[in-house]
Amino acid sequence: MARPVVGIISNSFLINDSYPAHAGGTMNSEAIAYVSDCAPMLVPADPRLCPVEELLEICDGFLLTGGRPNVHPEEYGEEETPAHGTFDRLRDAVALPLVRACVERGQPVMGICRGFQEVNVAMGGSLYPEIRDLPGRMNHRMPPEGTLEEKFALRHRVRLLEGGVFHRLMGAPEVMTNTLHGQGIKHPGDRIVIEGWAPDGTPEAIRVKDAPGFTLSVQWHPEWDAANDPVSRPLFQAFGQAVHDWAAQKQALPLKCSA
Template sequence: MTRPVIGIIGNSYAIDDRYPVHAVGRMNSEAVSEVSDCIPMLVASDPALVSVEELLEICDGFVLTGGRPNIHPEEYGEEPTEAHGAFDRERDALTLPLVRACVARGQPILGICRGFQEVNVALGGTLHPEIRDLPGRDNHRMPPDGTLEEKFALRHEVTFAEGGVFHRLMGSRNVMTNTLHGQGIVRSGKGIVIDGHAPDGTPEAVYIDGAPGFALAVQWHPEWNAANDPVSRCLFEALGDAARAWQAGERGLALRSA
């Protein structure tokens, strides 16, 4: 039996501001291959090129990556403003129904940063465009300067609910994470359980209550240094285990709170 296939949702970019590509960060592919022990498959995030049904058939699980464009606020009933930033409507059109299909089927998904927000919006939740503007909140955005090591450095603690899914997965209620995001959850989508918070109260880790399979999302970027960081390693190993179970035809292996 070959390794399970994990579809990694790509983002649209322009090389030299003129050559359009779909791309996935190498660190995502390395985390899936080396830590999850699965085959990383780059997914062109455009429903004109690939359908949700085809992806569900080909892949054993999915990583919903981060990305500079944000989910268009029309997807959660709001008008766009300058604070909402750039958008990728093609990715919205593919990932939001993909999330709903995976949750319904129990097919494994791991949401990261924008992917965290996609999971929430797909299930009816809403987002704030710039959480650093909220009273009492910190600036969670990527530092504008410095090396990749400095940008992805561990910057704040995340505290998980006692006995919750992430507490049991990590073996600890408190972990250190990086932070490179501007948006955050306002209203949770149906079934979304906020299982971890930053010190300023920002939601950082969620699972889907009642989902028949592995469905987790985090606001930080665990793909960075995934092989060596114990927090990141836990997430990608769990994703790999869930994908192998799906490949073997096992169902109903959802992570649930105690």
């Protein structure tokens, strides 16, 4: 039997600075295939090519990945400034309504880094343009030099809400994570429950309150070494189980017959 399908949202990319492409990190697909036990499918971040309504029927769950462009501040009622960086309005147009639809339907969705921020904005929250500029905050950005192993190395602890979903899933009150982001949650959206914090108070783990399906999202990058990392593995396994459950439920629905 075919594995359930996880749509992995892509990022706009120029190959050799000239050829437009929809790109996705290999480690995202590997985490979905090997740890979540689902079939990864790269989704174009352009609603003109594949409307959200179609994606919801084609895919059983969605992974909202990290990406260099940021959510446009107009999406949370603020004006654009140089500090907000670059944008991908087409991805905004896919990801934000997709999150809201998944929450409503109970369809599994997991956000990573930018995806974490998309979930917050989709639920009515806002973002700081640059965390490291705030008093008392650390620099959460990816180190500019070094190997991939060095850039994705564990860098700080995340304190988890005692008795919360992440605490139960990870089996520990604190976990070690990497950190490769510039922006972060300013105001949590409606129904956004923060369940994890960096030492400087930056939100790191969220869920959507009273959502009928899987809505866990993290600010760090669990796709790195997901098969071996004790924090990443249970997260992708739980997401995969939720996707399998959704697919099984969908297959169990009676077929519609025409008169």
